[in-house]
Amino acid sequence: MRFFRDRSPITFTGIGFQTMAYSGNPGVKIRLTKKGINHLKTVGVKLLNEQIAGLKGHQTSFPLHQPAFEGFVQLNDFRVLQFHPAQVSVVNFLPPHEVVFGLENMDIWVASNFFATGGPIQVSGSADGSLIGMTVALTAQFASTIDGQMTVQVPNCSTIIGKSHFNINPQGPMGPLVKTLEGLINDGIRRKIPGLFCKKLKKLIEDNSPRLFARLTRTSFEEHFKSYNLTDNTVVKRFINDFVHGLYIDNRNIAHPSVTYDYFETQMRGEIRYAENDNPTPFYPRLAVHLHRSALPDMDPDSIEQLTPLAKTFIGPQLNDALKKGIPFPLTGSITFVDPALKQHEGFIELSTDFIINENALRAKIKQTFAGLEL
Incomplete structure (x- = not known):
């Protein structure tokens, strides 16, 4: 599914370096805007609806x-007979560290086998019913840990049900008593089924985010x-291979x-x-600085011209071209960049x-979560 083309959904700013001039400031900031998170919500809700219906x-x-x-x-063999997806789905940023997600007005028809026991009485049978106008709202809270990782918690998840009714069909001589x-039993089912959705969503978010x-x-x-042929020049190619050998960004x-009202x-x-x-290697690049040929053995003047300034031959256009080809940075398999635009600023x-x-990939994660959790 194609998303917006105004280049605003997700913005990688400061890739490494402007704020690294000052100790303790972030060198990389990844910004997700409202349009970006709404795209995530649209895809997520679509896949969530698939799982609820099944x-x-x-x-x-x-x-x-x-x-x-x-x-x-x-209740055994609980199953969904029919499902009307939410009429409205919303996601909003909530400063300073939270994101709020909601699904409004879902209708769901379910059925189940049941077994009731109380003292000497044991009765089995079936049940079916509906939950109409169900709304689910949750809050996801983001925080960094001492070791630099990110935790995601769901401190709040609530459900509101417009109306519900379940019919029970007990079998055997004690059936009329259980009836x-x-x-x-209606009250019990009414309390339990909404908890299913909150538990599933909570686990999905807290485990996978x-x-x-x-x-x-x-x-x-x-x-x-x-695996990417960034240049056909042998000398430049060797330089790039040597340059990136063991190179990584500590992010x-x-x-x-x-979190502001406009972005994460x-x-x-x-x-x-x-x-x-x-x-530590704090780095504040002067992208216009030329390389000196004495620092690069076996380089002839023609090859050096392809490396100076560095920003014009590698950091800028080459990286931009690689991204367009789908170079698999850490999000490979999860998202694909479309028409990335790389801008060079001072530092x-x-x-x-x-x-x-x-x-x-996201469908597999959601399916795994729903399959592995009981009420």
Whole structure:
């Protein structure tokens, strides 16, 4: 699915370097705008609807409390018969560190087998019913950890149901007695089913979001550039291979992400390092500075001209071209950059890009979450 082309959904600003001139400031900031997060929401809701419509095989239990009857009801083979997706879905940034997500006016028809027990009484049967006008709202909270990773918690998740009703069809001689408890069973089901959605969404967000952010904390260049022919010049190609050997960006989070009403923005170290060197290497590039031929053995004047200034032959256009070819930086398999635009500023580089979400990869994650969690 193609998203907006005004280059505003996701913006990578300061790729490494403007703020690294000042110790303790972030060197990389990744900004997700309203249009970007709405694209994520649109794809996510579509895949979530697929999973809700196909729910089956779940089970749960709840107690029944009545003056003359104390027992439990167990629902087995809980399944969705029909599902009307939310009429409205919303996502909003909530400063300073939260994102709010909501689904409004969902209708769902379900069925289940049940087994009720209380003292000597044991009754089985079936149940079916509906939840009409259900609304789910949750808040996701983002924070950085001491080791530079990102945690995502869902402190609040609530459901509101417009109306609901369930019919129970008990079997056996004690069926009429259990039928008199239909109101209590309705209340139990009404409380339990909404909890299903909150538990599923909470687990989906808390388990998978940190994994995505973890992929951004270290960007290795060597493997990514091996399979891309950035230039046909042998000498320049050798220089690039030597240059990126062991090269990576340390993108650990140095502060909690910044959330405004307009965007979500990470605060990352953005420090260029080589794997064999653990020393900090703050880097403030002067992109217009020319390279001196004495620093590059075996270079002839023609080759040197292709390397000076460095920004014109590698950092700028070559990186931009590589991104257009789909160079697999840390988000490979999750999103695809579309028509990235790279701008060079004094001391930093800004990348703005449209993107496409890999629905199949996200669908697999959502399916795995829904399959592995019981009420």
